[in-house]
Amino acid sequence: MQLPVLLDKLSEFLMVEQGGLELYRVVASRCTDPALTQRYEAFGQETAIHRQVLVNLIQRLGGDPNYVSPTARLAQVKAAGLLQGDLVVDGLSQQELEANDLENVLLAETKDHADWHLLQQLAQQVDDPTVKQALQEVVDQVEDEEDTHLSWARDTLSQLALKLVTQGPAPAPERWQQVLTGPVPPIEQIHPAPIEQGLLEPARLSPWQETPVVRALRSG
Amino acid sequence: MTTVPTTLDPWREKGIPLDKQFRSWRERVKAPYNKRDVDAYTRARVILMNGVENECWNYSHHFARCTDNPAIKGLLAQTRMVEQQQQTTINWLNPPDQTVLETTIAYEQVAVDLTAYLARNEPDAYVREAFNFGLLEDFDHLYRYSELLDYLEGKDPDSILQGKTEIIPGRPTADHHNDPEVMLRKHYEKNRALPLSKLHTLTLLSAEQQTYLFYKEHGFEYGSRLARELYAEIGEVEEHHVSFYESLLDPSETYLERQVMHELMEVYNYFHCYAQETDPRIKQIWEEFLGMELTHLHLWGEMLKQYQGVDPRELFGDTMAVDFKFTENKEYVRRVLERQRDLRLIAYGWAPKDRLPKDWPSYRYQQIVNAGGIPSEEVVMRQLQQRRPAERPGDELLDRARQVAVKVDADTTAAAVAGDGAATPATQEVK
Numbered sequence: 001m002q003l004p005v006l007l008d009k010l011s012e013f014l015m016v017e018q019g020g021l022e023l024y025r026v027v028a029s030r031c032t033d034p035a036l037t038q039r040y041e042a043f044g045q046e047t048a049i050h051r052q053v054l055v056n057l058i059q060r061l062g063g064d065p066n067y068v069s070p071t072a073r074l075a076q077v078k079a080a081g082l083l084q085g086d087l088v089v090d091g092l093s094q095q096e097l098e099a100n101d102l103e104n105v106l107l108a109e110t111k112d113h114a115d116w117h118l119l120q121q122l123a124q125q126v127d128d129p130t131v132k133q134a135l136q137e138v139v140d141q142v143e144d145e146e147d148t149h150l151s152w153a154r155d156t157l158s159q160l161a162l163k164l165v166t167q168g169p170a171p172a173p174e175r176w177q178q179v180l181t182g183p184v185p186p187i188e189q190i191h192p193a194p195i196e197q198g199l200l201e202p203a204r205l206s207p208w209q210e211t212p213v214v215r216a217l218r219s220g
Numbered sequence: 221m222t223t224v225p226t227t228l229d230p231w232r233e234k235g236i237p238l239d240k241q242f243r244s245w246r247e248r249v250k251a252p253y254n255k256r257d258v259d260a261y262t263r264a265r266v267i268l269m270n271g272v273e274n275e276c277w278n279y280s281h282h283f284a285r286c287t288d289n290p291a292i293k294g295l296l297a298q299t300r301m302v303e304q305q306q307q308t309t310i311n312w313l314n315p316p317d318q319t320v321l322e323t324t325i326a327y328e329q330v331a332v333d334l335t336a337y338l339a340r341n342e343p344d345a346y347v348r349e350a351f352n353f354g355l356l357e358d359f360d361h362l363y364r365y366s367e368l369l370d371y372l373e374g375k376d377p378d379s380i381l382q383g384k385t386e387i388i389p390g391r392p393t394a395d396h397h398n399d400p401e402v403m404l405r406k407h408y409e410k411n412r413a414l415p416l417s418k419l420h421t422l423t424l425l426s427a428e429q430q431t432y433l434f435y436k437e438h439g440f441e442y443g444s445r446l447a448r449e450l451y452a453e454i455g456e457v458e459e460h461h462v463s464f465y466e467s468l469l470d471p472s473e474t475y476l477e478r479q480v481m482h483e484l485m486e487v488y489n490y491f492h493c494y495a496q497e498t499d500p501r502i503k504q505i506w507e508e509f510l511g512m513e514l515t516h517l518h519l520w521g522e523m524l525k526q527y528q529g530v531d532p533r534e535l536f537g538d539t540m541a542v543d544f545k546f547t548e549n550k551e552y553v554r555r556v557l558e559r560q561r562d563l564r565l566i567a568y569g570w571a572p573k574d575r576l577p578k579d580w581p582s583y584r585y586q587q588i589v590n591a592g593g594i595p596s597e598e599v600v601m602r603q604l605q606q607r608r609p610a611e612r613p614g615d616e617l618l619d620r621a622r623q624v625a626v627k628v629d630a631d632t633t634a635a636a637v638a639g640d641g642a643a644t645p646a647t648q649e650v651k
């Protein structure tokens with residue numbers, strides 16, 4: 001067995017739990033649905049325990065929990081990327097924001113779940129009896145919770161989306177088909193004295209072009 | 221002037237290979253232009269392109285601080301070194317006998333004629349109105365600094381402007397001081413905005429940032445309290461302008477996308493510089509730098525394709541029409557002044573100043589900064605009190621501007637905002 005490879009992976013998995021903890025902290029703080037908030041807080045607490053479990057495992061296998069592997073750094077950037085989204089994109093309704101938070105939980109838990117699934121498979125296949133024993137113990141402790149985290153996120157998100165599509169609320173008429181395709185209403189509505197005279201040829205062009213996708217499809 | 225095509229395929233045009241772009245100190249530093257016979261718009265191009273290069277240098281550093289990819293970091297380091305060398309060549313064209321204030325007049329001339337032309341060319345009405353708004357502010361700066369030039373150095377501002385740009389009070393500088401959040405605009409949508417709107421915005425942003433840097437870097441060089449304060453005041457307005465124009469950019473543009481945009485913006489601007497330049501020596505510089513930028517563009521376009529799977533042509537189009545030129549915009553500026561002098565900013569929009577909400581955040585901000593005197597007003601008052609007879613060629617220009625300034629002051633309640641056709645702006649008296 002390649003212990004350094006395993007320890008690099010464990011460093012990464014530890015970072016994933018850390019990223020999950022931070023994610024739960026943020027989404028719990030801004031969720032307006034008490035049932036969801038409660039789940040976020042409970043899963044956050046479990047995630048904190050997973051973090052401790054992994055630290056113990058790393059030490060037990062002779063690793064250093066202070067070690068940060070390259071893939072751990074990558075996992076950290078990806079986790080931050082989830083939270084980066086709504087810093088870069090505005091214009092979402094409260095419902096969309098909260099659904100986005102839940103979707104991020106789903107993405108994070110998908111990775112988290114895959115990590116623990118891998119540890120479970122390793123526990124079965126590895127021949128070093130001490131490593132096998134150590135892995136089996138942590139998997140027994142955590143894996144069921146990861147199953148719950150993932151399935152809850154997946155089911156709750158689809159329920160939420162179904163409810164939004166079937167029952168609404170729909171975005172305000174001034175937002176629909178505007179935020180995404182043209183950021184503002186006609187200039188006369190926001191400007192008391194727009195300039196029409198003295199303009200040159202390019203100013204008469206349509207200010208909007210088709211999206212890159214539509215243009216690419218059109219050109220074959 | 222020989223006719224130059226105004227359309228190019230920037231992706232296919234051949235450039236200067238990257239390994240042939242570094243220059244010796246000797247090659248890099250050229251003789252400055254002569255401030256007495258340089259064409260005002262040649263000087264304007266020098267000022268603009270210095271600002272463009274500084275922006276590209278600055279952006280490259282931001283990008284470099286956020287990437288750990290060796291190929292990208294490496295190319296950033298290479299192209300950034302070239303941008304930096306180009307910047308030296310360009311900024312060193314300014315002559316040592318041109319005073320800070322004279323250069324300042326030229327900076328505001330750039331701001332006026334750049335902003336006006338970009339506004340006249342801008343397809344997106346919202347972006348255009350943002351430009352129009354900034355236009356009237358820089359237009360007023362030109363007047364205030366002209367008074368300072370007369371007061372401190374006894375010089376005629378028209379020796380810089382050469383009759384191409386007018387000196388008339390615009391929206392009074394005292395009213396440019398907004399609550400920082402009020403300045404923020406909506407951004408264009410990157411998928412649907414025309415590349416032209418993106419290039420316009422980035423170009424103007426570069427120029428405003430350069431103006432900010434220049435005032436902040438030179439305002440202290442004068443001993444006069446009034447001059448030091450006026451630079452502080454207008455320097456801060458330029459900071460407003462940087463925030464204002466940068467808020468038009470779509471924040472979801474990625475680093476690589478923006479890098480390509482910067483190179484495209486350089487190609488666009490060197491191209492019109494080259495096409496319009498009347499000084500053959502300086503034209504050669506624009507041509508050479510255009511060749512360098514084409515290569516930057518190709519290399520960064522490749523990176524965008526390689527690391528993001530995005531074809532830069534799909535993003536920015538196959539061909540580029542370059543319409544910009546430095547030219548007179550007097551009539552246009554007057555029209556904007558007539559219609560929009562009394563407009564003010566509200567959250568993401570505009571409103572006439574007599575219809576602002578009572579709790580408009582900028583009132584509070586103005587109370588703070590204008591407490592204890594307003595340098596941009598003081599410079600005018602001081603000049604009015606002197607009442608010197610018109611002696612030199614430029615004096616009647618300033619005289620005329622002062623009459624307008626007094627009129628504007630006495631007329632603060634007049635709604636100059638058109639729309640009802642009843643506007644009686646001060647500018648109508650200036651003929």
Ligand SMILES: [Fe+2]
Pocket residue numbers: 017020046047050112146
């Ligand atoms: Fe976990």
Ligand SMILES: [Fe+2]
Pocket residue numbers: 020047109112113145146149
């Ligand atoms: Fe989990």
Ligand SMILES: [Fe+2]
Pocket residue numbers: 273276302303306486513
């Ligand atoms: Fe450059």
Ligand SMILES: [Fe+2]
Pocket residue numbers: 328331357358359361431454458
């Ligand atoms: Fe200005």
Ligand SMILES: [Fe+2]
Pocket residue numbers: 331354358428431457458461
């Ligand atoms: Fe400005």
Ligand SMILES: [Fe+2]
Pocket residue numbers: 276299303482483486512513516
């Ligand atoms: Fe460049």
